[in-house]
Amino acid sequence: MLLDGGYVDNLTVAHMKSLGADVIFAVDVGSIDDDNPQAYGDSLSGFWASFNRWNPFSAFPNPPTLSEIQGRLAYVSSIDALERAKTTPGCLYLRPPIDGYGTLEFAKFDEIYQVGYRYGQEFLAKLRDEGVLPVMEETEERKNLRRTMAPRRASI
Structure with missing residues (x-):
């Protein structure tokens, strides 16, 4: 059974730390949430909720x-996870200016990528x-690792 990481741990900073990472870049590309509370009254009728969902002239919010x-x-x-990441030592938090784009705007991929x-x-x-910014020294071990990872990365 597979589970989307968003439900369990969509920002794996703690896991990266446990693997020994010293510097982690946490990039927040999530949408800004609308946290305005909605009032449905003291009770909610199933008939009313169903009728309201299909009524284009209704001013009441849908459940x-x-x-x-x-x-x-x-x-x-x-x-x-984001709040925990911001306080984790060695974690650098980034939030690109993508608030003007929706989650499902796949047609704007190239534009969002450039931003x-x-x-x-x-x-x-x-x-x-x-x-x-930490300076990574080029060692023989890193060169060999990069050589072995390049073909695999290209195949993904």
Whole structure:
């Protein structure tokens, strides 16, 4: 059985730390949640909820669907992971300016990619200027590892 990481641990900072990573880049690309409470009154009629969902002129909010509830649960889990990541030593938190894009806007992939790429370049340049960016020394072991990983990475 497979389970989406969003329900269990969508930001694996703790796991990366347990593997020995000293520096972790946590990139937050989640959408901003609408946390406005909705009032449905003291009780909720199934007939009324069903009728309201199909009534295009209704001004009353619809109760959330099962998929909306699941999405909200995944969001709550991811917020908790993000807050823990922000306070983890060695974890660098990034939030690219992608709030104007929706989760399912696949047609804008190239545009979103460029926004994230430029943001990443600016973030790394800032770290480099501040002297915070760790300098990775090129050792023979790293060269060999890169040689063995390159074909596999290209095949994915």
